[in-house]
Amino acid sequence: MLNYQTSLDLMFQALADPSRRGMVERLSRGPASVSELARPLAMSLPAVVQHLQVLEASGLVRTEKVGRVRTCRIEPGGLQLAERWINERRTTWERRLDCLGDYLAETAPTTSKDPETGETP
Amino acid sequence: MLNYQTSLDLMFQALADPSRRGMVERLSRGPASVSELARPLAMSLPAVVQHLQVLEASGLVRTEKVGRVRTCRIEPGGLQLAERWINERRTTWERRLDCLGDYLAETAPTTSKDPETGETP
């Protein structure tokens, strides 16, 4: 089991490549084989498989081989980790802005002008 | 102006490093100078500045130099792009699951579970 930081590293790293994001987009519309994933991409099959390994390691995609075809699907809830991190940043930042708003409203309730220059920035 | 794909590349790439995420976390609690950002990190100051350049290029952070100190702050709405992409994937995937649920319910309404006993045969 990987720790939180490493999981986020792998997840964001996996999403940082347009081909890999393309694969995730394709897979969120339904499962696909490796060759199906490869078809729209301008690269060799081994390259696609390597991208796929990155996606699997990140927990975004799960694959399963039956016969000679490997079927790839979205790992449900795989994106949750990234989503959570982003939401935490947003709320921390928004809460801070609220406090700042309170502070400004309290300190200078009437001044929308710079008292030095008399200008509105 | 950068296109959508490149912006996502830069954003996710920027978030894929724990030091940079640490800086973003610090900055979402309020502005900081370069040295303040560097303090908790086990690396040289130039390294921190390089990370900062990645964050600026990604649109997550804005910096401004006054006198000899460069003040760094979160770029409001910088995370929106990543957030939007993730949400789009989630909804696409969830909608698909709904359809699949409909399909299963229609095709085999009685075979997955006995609604009386709750048992799976």
Added chain:
DNA sequence: CTGATAGTTAAGCATTTACTTTAGTATCAT
């Protein structure tokens, strides 16, 4: 069995990344 399909393994290579050190340049306090 034979050939085609689907994927795998391994090795190599150019580029990018994440640092480092060393040597600066402004700015500020005294």
Added chain:
DNA sequence: ATGATACTAAAGTAAATGCTTAACTATCAG
């Protein structure tokens, strides 16, 4: 003016990344 502070610029490096090609292994259809 002098020294300390806060960066900045440049160059070098080890490791990671994103590919490639070539050769190989299963599986399936006829």
